Amino acid sequence: MSDAAFKIGQVVAFGRGAGDGHIRGNEFTVTRVMPLESGLRSYRVRGQDGVERAFQENQLRLGDTASQAGKNVEVWPT
DSSP states (O other), X not given: OOOOSSXXXXXXXXXXXXXXXXXXXXXXXXXXXXXXXXXXXXXXXXXXXXXXXXXEGGGEEEOOGGGGTTOOOOOOOO
């Protein structure tokens, strides 16, 4: 089993692709690390708009570290 690249509470940025223009915002907070499925890791993340989404690890990168201070995150059990 491979280790997760991101941890709960980290701020991540979504790398937009074709057809992703409907997703508002660029920074999301990781709320849950999902189990590997077919060798791929997914994450539940919440944007500033309050909407929670699921992204695959290859769609995310670390967000601005300055914005990570002082964030309150609702942690869900994994």
